[in-house]
Amino acid sequence: MTGSGWFQIFLYVVVLLLITKPMGVYLYRVFETKRTFLDFLFRPIEKLIYFVGGVDERQEMDWKEYGVAMLLFSGVSLLLLYAFERLQYWLPWNPQKFPNVPADLAWNTAVSFTTNTNWQSYSGENTMSYLTQMAGLAYHNFASAAVGIALAIAVIRGVARRESKTIGNFWVDTTRAFVWVLLPVSIVGALFLVSQGAIQNLRPYTTAKLVEPQVVETKNPDGTVKKETITTQTIAQGPLASQEAIKMYGTNGGGFFGANSAHPFENPTPFTNFVEMLLIFAVPSGLTYTLGRMTRSRRHGWAVWSAMAVLFLAGVMVVWSAEARGNPLLKGVDTTASDTQPGGNMEGKEVRFGIMNSALFTTITTDASCGAVNNVHDSLTPLGGMVPLINIMLGEVIFGGVGAGMYGVLVFVIVSVFIAGLMVGRTPEYLGKKIESFDVKMAVLAILVTSLTILIFSATSVVAKFGASSISNPGPHGLSQILYAYTSSVGNNGSAFAGLNTNTLWYNSTLAIAMLLGRFFMVIPILAIAGSLAAKKQVPESLGTFPVTGPLFAVLLVSVILIVGALTFFPALSLGPILEHLFMYAGKTF
Numbered sequence: 001m002t003g004s005g006w007f008q009i010f011l012y013v014v015v016l017l018l019i020t021k022p023m024g025v026y027l028y029r030v031f032e033t034k035r036t037f038l039d040f041l042f043r044p045i046e047k048l049i050y051f052v053g054g055v056d057e058r059q060e061m062d063w064k065e066y067g068v069a070m071l072l073f074s075g076v077s078l079l080l081l082y083a084f085e086r087l088q089y090w091l092p093w094n095p096q097k098f099p100n101v102p103a104d105l106a107w108n109t110a111v112s113f114t115t116n117t118n119w120q121s122y123s124g125e126n127t128m129s130y131l132t133q134m135a136g137l138a139y140h141n142f143a144s145a146a147v148g149i150a151l152a153i154a155v156i157r158g159v160a161r162r163e164s165k166t167i168g169n170f171w172v173d174t175t176r177a178f179v180w181v182l183l184p185v186s187i188v189g190a191l192f193l194v195s196q197g198a199i200q201n202l203r204p205y206t207t208a209k210l211v212e213p214q215v216v217e218t219k220n221p222d223g224t225v226k227k228e229t230i231t232t233q234t235i236a237q238g239p240l241a242s243q244e245a246i247k248m249y250g251t252n253g254g255g256f257f258g259a260n261s262a263h264p265f266e267n268p269t270p271f272t273n274f275v276e277m278l279l280i281f282a283v284p285s286g287l288t289y290t291l292g293r294m295t296r297s298r299r300h301g302w303a304v305w306s307a308m309a310v311l312f313l314a315g316v317m318v319v320w321s322a323e324a325r326g327n328p329l330l331k332g333v334d335t336t337a338s339d340t341q342p343g344g345n346m347e348g349k350e351v352r353f354g355i356m357n358s359a360l361f362t363t364i365t366t367d368a369s370c371g372a373v374n375n376v377h378d379s380l381t382p383l384g385g386m387v388p389l390i391n392i393m394l395g396e397v398i399f400g401g402v403g404a405g406m407y408g409v410l411v412f413v414i415v416s417v418f419i420a421g422l423m424v425g426r427t428p429e430y431l432g433k434k435i436e437s438f439d440v441k442m443a444v445l446a447i448l449v450t451s452l453t454i455l456i457f458s459a460t461s462v463v464a465k466f467g468a469s470s471i472s473n474p475g476p477h478g479l480s481q482i483l484y485a486y487t488s489s490v491g492n493n494g495s496a497f498a499g500l501n502t503n504t505l506w507y508n509s510t511l512a513i514a515m516l517l518g519r520f521f522m523v524i525p526i527l528a529i530a531g532s533l534a535a536k537k538q539v540p541e542s543l544g545t546f547p548v549t550g551p552l553f554a555v556l557l558v559s560v561i562l563i564v565g566a567l568t569f570f571p572a573l574s575l576g577p578i579l580e581h582l583f584m585y586a587g588k589t590f
Helices: 003-031 039-053 063-090 103-114 130-160 170-196 241-249 270-294 298-325 354-367 382-393 404-424 437-463 476-490 505-534 551-585
Strands: 206-219 225-235
Touching: 003 130, 003 170, 003 270, 003 298, 003 354, 039 170, 063 103, 063 130, 063 170, 063 505, 103 130, 103 505, 130 170, 130 241, 130 270, 130 404, 130 505, 170 241, 170 270, 241 270, 270 298, 270 354, 270 404, 298 354, 298 382, 298 404, 298 551, 354 382, 382 476, 382 551, 404 437, 404 505, 404 551, 437 476, 437 505, 437 551, 476 505, 476 551
Parallel strands: none
Antiparallel strands: 206 225
């Protein structure tokens, strides 16, 4: 753990803090339909979209109508992507002549990108045509992110409004998220990435001649060894930068390449690495200020931000320290950091990023529902790998994905004020709204849906041959691989312990179901809470009202998040990464 590492963490937090208020104010003005500096450009486009779609922007929806519109939009988008994948061989912009994607993999991928998960049971440069990448996957990077932002704004409106039957218009919110929020930054981000070395073209793949031919040995079916001399290398090309920018800014995470953001074409330099990490947290961090602005309680917004920041920094410290210590099983290997070596556990990490930037990226991408990776999570030390797993298990409420983090943390806010009310013996209140049994039931339902889905599917896969046969590492790490896969899917994250072979009928099917449950079965109870809160009257504060604007609330919120996560997942974690860590220091391998 070096001085430069501490400085980079400090710099990241400071820059994030500096952009939080401007981003929050901009989001507030966009979704409250107040004047912005981009209105002259986007307002005509917005009107044209409403005219073509037959949308009345003045007509608002209750929470049920909002939810139905969201489900219909997502369902049609899913089918559209599935069609692109299944027909890509006959469609244009397929210079490599990739075949149609198999049905189960196409289903998994369509669900994955529709739910903002971007789980990939394939390597993009070997599977998807340029058209599928651009019109299918990149479009869904915008669409799923816009839906998430729209849902978060709808929930915030529910908290802010009084005696209202409506929480907004889904089509208006989604359009404004598309046009005002996601598109401008993605265009600028793509141009920035191209300037730093990311590629953006429609050329066929390049064939390069190797300086040193390589001899590769393979086994024939009869057991004999076949030697082959490789003299050329295929270098993938494609429209990458335009997808990379929205992949990070929309907290999507699905990479153009199988190596994701570890690939130099996706993430060329430490500078692009810093900017990409900043893009992941930009909207989620800004939404905390938007929460305070729309509810007329800015201190509450900063209290939520503070709770998220504490959990974020704790995660970074654990991953960084675990990776910096290295693997004690490597006897006689110098793992100390110096001017000539990064030290620590460098397995699966890029030299241009090193230990600290890998640890920081790992924590950020799993705090958010991004899932992009600049290192191999499967190669992290047991404790280093446990942190991203816990981050997702907690619901990715530590800033979280675009929109998803905000409406996810509000579930824990409801639970927190309910517990505070129980402790003082009075009806819990949240920003002047009484929290009643229906609100608490919906909050608990949202938590239970995700937790039960993770544990049931993981348990089934561990004990069944069709699930356990995909494990590449026996022992505790094998359990961690399966647990991570379903946790990532339910949490709509998309990162993985990639040693698990998930391109099978069982995993493609069940992971898709897990993604759908994690996205939509969690959102519906949250929209119900928003509708319930919007209809409530404002209750004047009294001496017994629990304040949600200070350090005490932030501490309670952090405690509730950790306790709920610990009670739910500690047994599974004990049998996975914790046991693996103890075995590692006992010198036992599998």
